[in-house]
Amino acid sequence: MDNTSQILERSAEAFAGQRVLLVNPVLDSLCNVLQAKWRLWTWDFAVWRGLSTSLEADALAFSHLCPEYEELDAAILVMPKAIERAEYALAQMAPLLAAGKPLFLVGEKKGGITRAERLLERYGAAPEKLDSARHCQLWRVQIDRPVPAFDLAEWTRHVVIELPDQTVELVSLPGVFSHGRLDEGSELLLEETASLPRGRVLDFGCGAGVLATALARRNPDARFELVDVDALALYCAQETLRLNSIDADVYASDGLSEVHGRYAAVVSNPPFHTGIRHDTSIAEGFFNQVTRNLLPKGELRIVANGFLRYPPLIESHIGPCEVLRENTRFKVYSAVAPG
Ligand SMILES: C[S@@+](CC[C@H](N)C(=O)[O-])C[C@H]1O[C@@H](n2cnc3c(N)ncnc32)[C@H](O)[C@@H]1O
CATH class of the missing domain: 3.40.50.150 (Vaccinia Virus protein VP39)
Incomplete structure (x- = not known):
């Protein structure tokens, strides 16, 4: 599995049995290895093609927009290459989470995860670094404020x-x-x-x-x-x-x-x-x-x-x-x- 998936696996108890939104997933076996009720959003057609054989159609979306998945317990963003793509994704993910629910960001150090704190503090106070391994970091913030609905026109x-x-x-x-x-x-x-x-x-x-x-x-x-x-x-x-x-x-x-x-x-x-x-x-x-x-x-x-x-x-x-x-x-x- 990818390094980002391995670090998520180390926190498996945070996701087990939960309804989890995973955004920008890697094309690997994470969703089979880690038993959560996965809801996935990817903008990468290669990933969509690869994962569509092992996930139900309504659990995996290929789109420029995040589907309005309901009753989520948590959401995870795998850090994209471009920081502005991370901002764009988080702005769609955060409004889907109720107050108190966790928003995670995982990524490689060379892939910009060091900016996690700055990216997450818009959605809650004091983002925490939960784990650091295999050149990756896992961050979490609890949503503690009203988040405006996503408006594509603004982006x-x-x-x-x-x-x-x-x-x-x-x-x-x-x-x-x-x-x-x-x-x-x-x-x-x-x-x-x-x-x-x-x-x-x-x-x-x-x-x-x-x-x-x-x-x-x-x-x-x-x-x-x-x-x-x-x-x-x-x-x-x-x-x-x-x-x-x-x-x-x-x-x-x-x-x-x-x-x-x-x-x-x-x-x-x-x-x-x-x-x-x-x-x-x-x-x-x-x-x-x-x-x-x-x-x-x-x-x-x-x-x-x-x-x-x-x-x-x-x-x-x-x-x-x-x-x-x-x-x-x-x-x-x-x-x-x-x-
Ligand atoms: C150098 S950009 C050129 C974009 C545009 N044609 C232009 O001139 O502004 C290359 C494009 O190839 C796309 N791309 C990257 N890998 C690809 C792949 N495996 N299959 C199809 N397109 C891909 C990228 O998303 C990007 O939009």
């Missing part, structure tokens, strides 16, 4: 992105990629004016939907499909498309798991850069799989950090790789599948 950011040929109104939520601005890599990809082939186009890892929105306007003969693993990104992408009057399909996928059929083009600012310079294994897996989703002469167009050695991988799986644009940090690559 939604609307940003206007001015491109040379159009204005895109972007909707964003906490922890969605480049929250509230246009990423420099995505901007470079959008500087490329070469049109895309007509037909189905996939925006892989769509985030708030900026690439598909701008490219759909420029390529009226393309029909866009947007996929992402993150439920908040999918909600934002849907809202972005709606605000910009673009008709496209948006759905969840872990990698290309739910992507079927062949596309005239796949565009992406892909997520596979882990920060480890030489780790290109996830990228390679993607280039390998995406060949099955490209039509003959279908185009893969991506932007990536210039130092990532993608061209040999792209060439070995798809075809000759051309640099369409570059600046000091990013490169836009295009490769066309054999005809």
Whole structure:
């Protein structure tokens, strides 16, 4: 089990037989090992897919919003990577707990759990560190004040992105990629004016939907499909498309798991850069799989950090790789599948 699950297991008596809301769960066996009446909320489609085989459908939600589970005895948040995502989740969890009920936060020290006290003190006095082990900490606060109902609008950011040929109104939520601005890599990809082939186009890892929105306007003969693993990104992408009057399909996928059929083009600012310079294994897996989703002469167009050695991988799986644009940090690559 994950370190965060192991530290929760050490406090098993606090949860046994209780009705517990677990938010941002890890894909492991915690819910089977620790006997509680679990209610889960995840925004990660990979986790949802993995856990849905072992939990009843009404006990597990994949959504940008926490379901209004009732009569909870406790709630646990597994610390997300982005602190603002933790704030967003806690603001939905706390109103579901009656006064006196405990709200727990668990996470790795390197994953920001050291901010637990600050995050929890909004909901009750004197948050306590209950345990510390395996590079993780478990914190608890008792709800001791009225908590305002969650209002999604207060967490939604609307940003206007001015491109040379159009204005895109972007909707964003906490922890969605480049929250509230246009990423420099995505901007470079959008500087490329070469049109895309007509037909189905996939925006892989769509985030708030900026690439598909701008490219759909420029390529009226393309029909866009947007996929992402993150439920908040999918909600934002849907809202972005709606605000910009673009008709496209948006759905969840872990990698290309739910992507079927062949596309005239796949565009992406892909997520596979882990920060480890030489780790290109996830990228390679993607280039390998995406060949099955490209039509003959279908185009893969991506932007990536210039130092990532993608061209040999792209060439070995798809075809000759051309640099369409570059600046000091990013490169836009295009490769066309054999005809
Ligand atoms: C670099 S961001 C690009 C977002 C957006 N296209 C843009 O240009 O602003 C990569 C996106 O990939 C998504 N992602 C990460 N892992 C994924 C996976 N396994 N399957 C699908 N999408 C994933 C992330 O949630 C994120 O939204």
